[in-house]
Amino acid sequence: MTLRPGTAVLFAALVLAACGGGEATPLLAQLNKDFQPGLTVGQAQDLLKTRGAASSLRSAAECEALVKEARVPTQISPRGGPCVFGKIPVARGWFGAHTDVILQLVFGADGKLVDASFEEIASYL
Numbered sequence: 748m749t750l751r752p753g754t755a756v757l758f759a760a761l762v763l764a765a766c767g768g769g770e771a772t773p774l775l776a777q778l779n780k781d782f783q784p785g786l787t788v789g790q791a792q793d794l795l796k797t798r799g800a801a802s803s804l805r806s807a808a809e810c811e812a813l814v815k816e817a818r819v820p821t822q823i824s825p826r827g828g829p830c831v832f833g834k835i836p837v838a839r840g841w842f843g844a845h846t847d848v849i850l851q852l853v854f855g856a857d858g859k860l861v862d863a864s865f866e867e868i869a870s871y872l
Contacts, residue, residue, distance in 0.1 A: 772837050774798075774848055778865045782852065786860040788829060791852055795833060800850070802833030807856070826861045828854035837867065844871045 781794055788804065795802050805813065810830040831852040838846045851864045 772846070772848070772867055774835070774837060775865050775867060778835075778848065778850070779863070782860060782863040782865075784860050784862070788831075788854055788858050788860075791831065791854075791860060795831070795835075795850075798835050800833045800835045802831050802850070805830050805832070810853070823851055823853050823862045823864050826853050827856040828858055828861070830854065842871075844869070846870075 778798075782791065786794075792802070792804065807825065807828050807830075810825040810828075813830075814825055831850070831854075833850045833852075835848040835850065836845070837848055840846075846867060846869045848865050848867050850866075852860060853862045855861045
């Protein structure tokens with residue numbers, strides 16, 4: 748079976764649409780705006796809940812241990828307080844493709860946000 752040229756182009760466009768355009772979601776800009784230094788742990792967790800995030804709050808000691816034991820370096824290092832690791836689902840596509848934002852929040856000993864990292868990850872399987 749051979750495809751006519753117009754059909755092949757349409758098929759290619761559908762495959763590319765299913766895989767995503769590779770452009771960053773506006774969510775990244777919004778997260779960087781929302782998670783400014785000085786935010787408390789409770790405020791950060793509330794913001795994450797409104798975004799539908801799955802997250803894990805870790806103590807300062809757990810944060811240090813996780814960084815020391817990690818096979819892959821973290822984006823930002825602990826700063827004497829708790830940390831949060833999480834994932835926000837962004838989009839689901841055909842054939843199991845999906846896009847998520849992974850995040851790391853680092854707090855100081857005073858419980859205030861010091862640094863935040865957000866990265867969009869696309870998976871096609």
